[in-house]
Amino acid sequence: GENVEQHPSTLSVQEGDSAVIKCTYSDSASNYFPWYKQELGKGPQLIIDIRSNVGEKKDQRIAVTLNKTAKHFSLHITETQPEDSAVYFCAAGGIGTYKYIFGTGTRLKVLA
Amino acid sequence: NAGVTQTPKFRVLKTGQSMTLLCAQDMNHEYMYWYRQDPGMGLRLIHYSVGEGTTAKGEVPDGYNVSRLKKQNFLLGLESAAPSQTSVYFCASSYNYRGGSGNTIYFGEGSWLTVV
Numbered sequence: 001g002e003n004v005e006q007h008p009s010t011l012s013v014q015e016g017d018s019a020v021i022k023c024t025y026s027d028s029a030s031n032y033f034p035w036y037k038q039e040l041g042k043g044p045q046l047i048i049d050i051r052s053n054v055g056e057k058k059d060q061r062i063a064v065t066l067n068k069t070a071k072h073f074s075l076h077i078t079e080t081q082p083e084d085s086a087v088y089f090c091a092a093g094g095i096g097t098y099k100y101i102f103g104t105g106t107r108l109k110v111l112a
Numbered sequence: 113n114a115g116v117t118q119t120p121k122f123r124v125l126k127t128g129q130s131m132t133l134l135c136a137q138d139m140n141h142e143y144m145y146w147y148r149q150d151p152g153m154g155l156r157l158i159h160y161s162v163g164e165g166t167t168a169k170g171e172v173p174d175g176y177n178v179s180r181l182k183k184q185n186f187l188l189g190l191e192s193a194a195p196s197q198t199s200v201y202f203c204a205s206s207y208n209y210r211g212g213s214g215n216t217i218y219f220g221e222g223s224w225l226t227v228v
Contacts, residue, residue, distance in 0.1 A: 009152070034216070043116075043202055043219030044155070089154060093215075098143045098162055098206065100217065104154040 002027040004092050006103025014111050019077045021106045023090035026071065030092040033073045034100075035064060038087045047088075048075070080110045114138055116220035118203050124226045125193040133188040133223050135203030143206045143215065144186035145170075146178060148199040149222075155202065161186055193227045200224050 003026045013019045025033075031052035036044035050057045050064045050073065057064050061080075066073040073092075077084055087107050093100035116137045125131055137144065146158040157170030159178040167178045175197060177189045186205075190197060201223045206215035 006154075036219075041222070043204075043221050045219070046216050049216070098145075098160060098215070100157075102155040104152060 002092075002101050004090060004101045004103045006090050006106060008106060009104065010107045010109070012109045012111060013080050015080060015082060017080055019075075019080055019084070019108055019110075021075045021088055021090070021108070022072065023074070023092075023103050024070075024072050025092040025101070027092065027101070028071070029094055030101075032093050033064070033066060034091050034093075035062075035075050036089040036091065036102075038089065038105075040086075044089055077108075080108075082110050082112050084108060085110045116203055116205055116218050118201075118220035118223050120223060121221065122224045124228060125190070126228060127193060127195060129193050130189070130191050131193065131225075132190075133201055133203070133225075135186045135188070135220060136184055137186075137203075137205040137218070138184065139205060139207075139218065140183070141205035141207055141218070142183070144180065145204040145206075145217070146176070146186065146188045147202045147204060147219075148172065149202060150199050158188065158201075190225075193225075195227045198225060198227045 005024045034049035037047045038044040061078045063076040087105045090103040091100045119134045145160045147155040161167050161180040164183040179187045203220040204217045206217045
């Protein structure tokens with residue numbers, strides 16, 4: 001069935017370093033790829049998304065890249081700060097549809 | 113604007129008891145969802161609704177029922193709770209948007225359910 005694999009499951013970085021989280025999806029019909037951040041005790045919140053007609057998108061310290069041929073997409077966080085510590089989820093879905101498949105999450109720890 | 117509101121936030125049930133989780137959204141979204149989150153398994157879709165009066169099964173529907181009598185509300189029911197249903201439950205909603213962007217899913221704060 002449709003699947004989204006996310007790696008790594010945990011990631012520790014020093015404050016100021018960069019963090020990269022990678023996802024691979026199986027459904028070639030997927031054309032929308034959001035990333036969610038979940039802080040402790042809260043629901044996931046959208047932080048950035050990308051559509052299949054775009055290879056890269058940036059928003060301040062966060063960027064997402066997409067390789068549709070390889071079915072890979074990645075989240076890049078530069079100049080990490082302690083408040084970036086959270087669980088991050090990738091997802092894959094179709095534009096205009098209700099259906100999303102989520103990755104299993106990455107727990108990011110930014111060490112001060 | 114409260115977004116997506118879930119009640120209760122915490123609940124402990126005994127095996128075999130029943131309960132209903134309530135979800136309300138004030139964004140006039142057509143789509144609503146119930147997910148469960150378990151360690152190492154991410155978010156799994158239990159049931160969803162594409163509009164008032166409609167419901168459909170997701171990945172893990174067994175043991176749950178849902179109803180969407182009003183557009184703003186989506187109820188998740190456990191008829192006979194089992195320890196395997198111990199989890200964090202998230203309600204979510206999104207637009208039915210057929211334009212160039214995907215539908216951002218807005219999540220509630222979660223409901224922690226323990227079945228003993």
